[in-house]
Amino acid sequence: MPHRGDPIFVIDSGLGGLTVARAILARLPGERVVYFGDTARLPYGSKTKQTVTSFVRQIVAWGLHHHRPKHVVIACNTASALALPQLRNEFAPLAIWGVVEPGARAAAQAAGTKEAASIGVIATEATVRSEAYQRAIGTRRRLARIFVKSTPLLVPMIEEGRMHDDPIVELVLREYLKSLTDRDITALVLGCTHYPLYAPVIQRIVGKDVRVIDSAEQCAEDVARRLAADGLSADPRQAQVMDDCERISAYVTDDPERFQRLAHRFLGFSVDRPTLVAPETLYQSIDSATPAAASDDDHAEPLLRLPA
Numbered sequence: 001m002p003h004r005g006d007p008i009f010v011i012d013s014g015l016g017g018l019t020v021a022r023a024i025l026a027r028l029p030g031e032r033v034v035y036f037g038d039t040a041r042l043p044y045g046s047k048t049k050q051t052v053t054s055f056v057r058q059i060v061a062w063g064l065h066h067h068r069p070k071h072v073v074i075a076c077n078t079a080s081a082l083a084l085p086q087l088r089n090e091f092a093p094l095a096i097w098g099v100v101e102p103g104a105r106a107a108a109q110a111a112g113t114k115e116a117a118s119i120g121v122i123a124t125e126a127t128v129r130s131e132a133y134q135r136a137i138g139t140r141r142r143l144a145r146i147f148v149k150s151t152p153l154l155v156p157m158i159e160e161g162r163m164h165d166d167p168i169v170e171l172v173l174r175e176y177l178k179s180l181t182d183r184d185i186t187a188l189v190l191g192c193t194h195y196p197l198y199a200p201v202i203q204r205i206v207g208k209d210v211r212v213i214d215s216a217e218q219c220a221e222d223v224a225r226r227l228a229a230d231g232l233s234a235d236p237r238q239a240q241v242m243d244d245c246e247r248i249s250a251y252v253t254d255d256p257e258r259f260q261r262l263a264h265r266f267l268g269f270s271v272d273r274p275t276l277v278a279p280e281t282l283y284q285s286i287d288s289a290t291p292a293a294a295s296d297d298d299h300a301e302p303l304l305r306l307p308a
Contacts, residue, residue, distance in 0.1 A: 002070035002095075004234050007032040008223065009069035011059050013044040015159065015259065016194035017075030018266035020099065023220035024073070025247055028227070030234035033248045034067045040254035040279050043155055044078040045124025045192070052126070053083040055282075060091055062277065062285035070232050073223060074098040077191050077215065078124050081132035095226065100127075102222040103189050103215035104136030110187040110211040111144060120180035120206075121148045123191030124155065133191055147183050151176045151192075158194045161262065164201045173198065177205050189213045197265065250274035253282070 008028075010021045014037050021033050036059050038044075044052050056079050063069055072094060074080045074087075080098025088096050111117035119141070121133045128150045137146050153172050162169050180188065188210055190196055196214045203212050227233045248271060252259045256274045263271045 002068075002230075002232055004070075004232050006070035006232075007034045007067055009033075009060075009063045009067060009072045010035045010075045011038075011056060011063070011072065011079070012036070012075045012193065013038050013042040013055075013079070015039075015262055015266055016155070016192060017073075018263060019193045019196045019214075019216040020073060020075035020219050021248060022267045023214075023216045024223055025244065027220040027224050028234065028236075030236040030238040031227075031247070032234070032238075032242075034063065034069065035248055035250045035274075036063065036277075037250065037252045037259060037274070039252045039259060043124070044076055045126045045152070045155065047078075047126060049082040049126075049130070052079050053086055055079075056083045056087060057090065058282035058285050060087060060094075060096070062282055064091075064094070065285060070095070071223060071227060072096040073219065075193055075216075075219070077103075077132075077193065078126045078130075081127045081130035095230070097219075097222060097226065099193060099215045099219045100132045100136055100191075102218035103191065103213055104133055105140065106213045106215075106218045107187045107189045107211075108137055108140035108144070110213060111141060112186050114186075115141075116143045116145060117141065117187070118145045118147065118183050118185045120177075120183070120185040120188040120210075121146065121191045122151045122154075122176065122180070122188065122195065123148065125150045125152055127191055133189060137189075145183070147180055147185065148191075149176055149180055151195075154198065155192065155194050158197055159262075161265075164198045169198060170201050170205070173201055174205055177202070181206055181210075185210055187211045187213060190215055244269045245271055251277050253277055253279050 021035050080100045084098045107119050111119050128148050134146050193216050252274045256276050260273050
């Protein structure tokens with residue numbers, strides 16, 4: 001059984017999920033986060049459902065074996081859209097949640113009282129193809145007009161360090177957002193956890209009357225609510241004995257030095273050098289996620305066995 005003191009496991013293809021980790025740490029000051037960035041195999045946004053599901057399955061299995069988390073957050077919109085339902089079934093009863101549903105819920109609420117409101121979504125190619133946001137918003141606002149735009153240049157620009165005040169960034173964003181602003185949208189979902197870094201310029205382009213939805217912030221609220229409902233919220237007094245850096249430990253599959261260098265942009269504070277986990281170790285994690293490999297800890301609960 002999970003315990004209040006167990007960590008929250010946050011998974012992403014690279015750095016973008018750090019915006020979710022930051023929001024969780026801010027919203028839940030007593031929690032610890034174990035962050036996993038699959039930097040050797042990014043980007044997920046251009047890969048197939050089968051490939052993305054396989055990658056995230058390996059990471060969840062590895063996290064179960066090494067950290068025994070009480071809650072797993074798929075902090076990647078692409079992985080949330082493509083892999084979440086299957087992973088929930090395979091790893092039940094482990095709590096696994098993503099970022100699509102919280103963002104969709106906030107967009108539906110922010111779209112105003114007009115029944116046929118126009119809602120925009122910008123996301124990676126894979127998330128757009130999945131139609132996950134269309135379904136999630138549509139179940140809440142059946143008559144809403146939902147306009148989804150693939151924005152494949154944004155993640156590479158963010159990963160290479162281009163800031164929101166870079167003129168090239170603004171030029172690209174204006175081109176991407178024109179088809180949405182022409183539709184008189186009332187809400188815009190940032191359908192990738194990298195995108196909040198460009199929120200200031202995005203807000204300026206779409207105008208003050210459009211509510212820009214940060215899926216990272218919405219996800220943190222969702223995690224807080226679910227942990228409280230399950231009686232698994234950490235004691236907030238723990239925050240008094242840990243600084244921000246101590247509350248997060250990071251793991252990556254490639255180039256930990258680069259991750260450490262860029263993490264400050266996403267978190268607002270520096271992190272220790274992340275631990276390198278080779279992809280071949282993740283391939284083996286499926287075999288280790290069995291009761292036989294559960295732990296040498298006498299009181300440990302058996303880990304979940306994946307289906308053959």
